[in-house]
Amino acid sequence: MESFKLSNGFEFPLIGFGTWRIKGEEVKKAVDFAIKNGYTNIDTAYIYGNEKEIGEYLKSEDVDLDSVIITTKVWNNEQGYKEALGAFERSEKYLGKVDLLLIHWPGFTKYKDTWKAFEELYEQKRLKAIGVSNFLTHHLESLYETATIKPMVNQIEVNPYIYDQKTIDFCKKEGILVQAWSPLAHGGDIFSDKRLVDIANAHGKSVAQVVLNFLVKDGLCVLPKSDTPQYIKENIEIFDFELNEDEKNAIRAMNTMTRCGPDPDEFFPTD
Numbered sequence: 001m002e003s004f005k006l007s008n009g010f011e012f013p014l015i016g017f018g019t020w021r022i023k024g025e026e027v028k029k030a031v032d033f034a035i036k037n038g039y040t041n042i043d044t045a046y047i048y049g050n051e052k053e054i055g056e057y058l059k060s061e062d063v064d065l066d067s068v069i070i071t072t073k074v075w076n077n078e079q080g081y082k083e084a085l086g087a088f089e090r091s092e093k094y095l096g097k098v099d100l101l102l103i104h105w106p107g108f109t110k111y112k113d114t115w116k117a118f119e120e121l122y123e124q125k126r127l128k129a130i131g132v133s134n135f136l137t138h139h140l141e142s143l144y145e146t147a148t149i150k151p152m153v154n155q156i157e158v159n160p161y162i163y164d165q166k167t168i169d170f171c172k173k174e175g176i177l178v179q180a181w182s183p184l185a186h187g188g189d190i191f192s193d194k195r196l197v198d199i200a201n202a203h204g205k206s207v208a209q210v211v212l213n214f215l216v217k218d219g220l221c222v223l224p225k226s227d228t229p230q231y232i233k234e235n236i237e238i239f240d241f242e243l244n245e246d247e248k249n250a251i252r253a254m255n256t257m258t259r260c261g262p263d264p265d266e267f268f269p270t271d
Helices: 024-036 051-060 081-095 111-123 137-144 165-174 188-192 194-203 207-217 229-234 245-252
Strands: 003-005 011-013 041-043 069-074 100-103 129-133 153-157 177-181 221-223
Touching: 024 041, 024 051, 024 229, 051 081, 069 081, 081 111, 100 111, 100 153, 111 129, 111 137, 129 137, 129 177, 137 165, 153 165, 165 177, 188 194, 188 207, 194 207, 194 245, 207 221, 207 229, 207 245
Parallel strands: 041 069, 069 100, 100 129, 129 153, 153 177, 177 221
Antiparallel strands: 003 011
């Protein structure tokens, strides 16, 4: 597994296992298969409703927690200094540990107070890294006004149909790792897109492998999600081929800034 060295020196895997919408016994089975097939970065969030089950799996299988990086996130209704501290305590109890903690969405203005709690937890060495999710450039610039520690990670929607070059370039300049959520655009049309199918056929790979390879080679971390063993395994086998410049440019040309998820400037979840 290739990794990215965060601004604090922490080595972070470039492929993570996403668990959105996988719950109950199914998330335990999926995480078990992922870990046994080479994944070392498990991504969850309290709002996903599966922290407890992931933690139960990690404890029941006697997994070496030092070998697995756990990411979770604070939802908007728990933003604020005290609220964020409480959210972290609950997630840590459920999961057994938290390595990377993210603010899930910028929301309104509480993210500055939330970040103060994150900085305190990081300085207490209770976290390996802290970051944000769904923050655009102007959200990051606003956070900088009061932050004493810059975010180390920014998890945003990135796939061939939405490639926010402005935010990605800003993060790269600032030494912030960009994690791509929904790198496969929630599936569907992307797997039958002729532009990607042709590239995949040329390399004897799947469309998913082509897209993930493209993103990782551009310096991004990817968080593909699946509960199907075949695809979980396939999504990590992306380092044994190289796209040529024409193929990369063809994928770049697919960008229409069309989101699968909400626009961070318009999404203010409270529940």
